[in-house]
Amino acid sequence: MGPPGLSSPDERGSDGQWRSAGDRIQALLDAAASGGAVARERAELLVREITDLYGAGLERILSKAVARHPELTETFAADDLIASLLLVHGLHPHDVRRRVADALDTVRPYLGSHGGDVSLIDVVGDHNYTVRLQFTGSCKSCPSSAVTLEMAVEDAVRAAAPEVTEIEVVAAEKQPDAGLIPVESLLSRVHTSGHTWQPVPGLAELTPGEVGGFRVAGTTVLACRVGDHLFAYQDRCGNCRESLAGAHLHRAAIGPTVLRCPNCHAHFDVVHAGACLDGNGYTPNHLEPIPLLERNGLLSMALVTEESAL
Secondary structure, eight states: OOOOTTTTTOOOOOSSHHHTHHHHHHHHHHHHHGOOOHHHHHHHHHHHHHHHHHHHHHHHHHHHHHHHHHTHHHHHHHHHHHHHHHHHHHHSSSSSHHHHHHHHHHHHHHHHHHHHHEEEEEESSSSEEEEEEEOOOOOTTTHHHHHHHHHHHHHHHHHHTEEEEEEEEEOSSOOOOOOOHHHHHHHHHHHHEEEEEEEEEGGGGGOOEEEEEEEEEEETEEEEEEEEEEEEEESSSSTTOOOTTTEEEOOTTOOOOEEEETTTTOOOOOOOOEOOOOSSSSOTTTBBOEEEEEETEEEEEEEOOHHHHH
16 A cells, blocks of 8 residues: 555546536526526426437437447446436336346445445335335444445435336335335435545455555545455544554455554454454444445445545
8 A cells, every 4th residue: 555645536537527417407496586486497498408309309309329239228227327318208128127126236246345245125116216225234333334234225226227216125024113214214324424426436446356545525534455356445544543644455364364564563354344344343442334336337435535524
């Protein structure tokens, strides 16, 4: 790991500007509101007319292309940017259940790193859908587990199926008080926790076994790659509280891939939420994991920024 702050991941990436277009459009609409209700109404009408026009054109292009080459259906669905446009215009070739199942598969490895998993039980509804999920396992000793699990669920469900309005969490063991949880209620704890998603495409350049220090939104973070998977943590040893600059990955005799603090020599399991491996397992001296997920095709991490903490 190099000195903290020397690496500065590109905030946008090659096509990040298009993936964040929705946020910029909303910002412009909000700015138009400063001109009064009439100005905002006209701005929204303009956006709606343009969206409808391009939607009609996209539908015609899709119809002609797939008629000639049916295999393009899966090609379009697999491209995050194209798929998001198809969703906006109601043209996505996969139904809600297929989209939610595929999206949960993308975050399942991350949930597993926190000792958890999720199963899709059912999707019911017509225009407004309810998704029934079941969580299994948990990393109860990790204070970040609840936040990371909820963030993973939010991104998987929201990105894959905007039509979903409720999530029903089914307890692994029969419990009388299990019931419907509105999506906004489920995620309110995440929003109030002060976390905001920051694009970090530069982390994807880490090679297997490499550890890197990055400065993201004013926070120094440590990221490492184990095989095909990336993991991120606060740049602070859970034992001595010093920076982890200079730390390296190695395989412990008992099996896990560990990160050894260069200062106090404490060992942490980077694959399983930064658990401390010195003596008593997952102690309060664990590393602080940072949610690191692919959102709309762009690698992002969730951090508490100065603005969100206010």
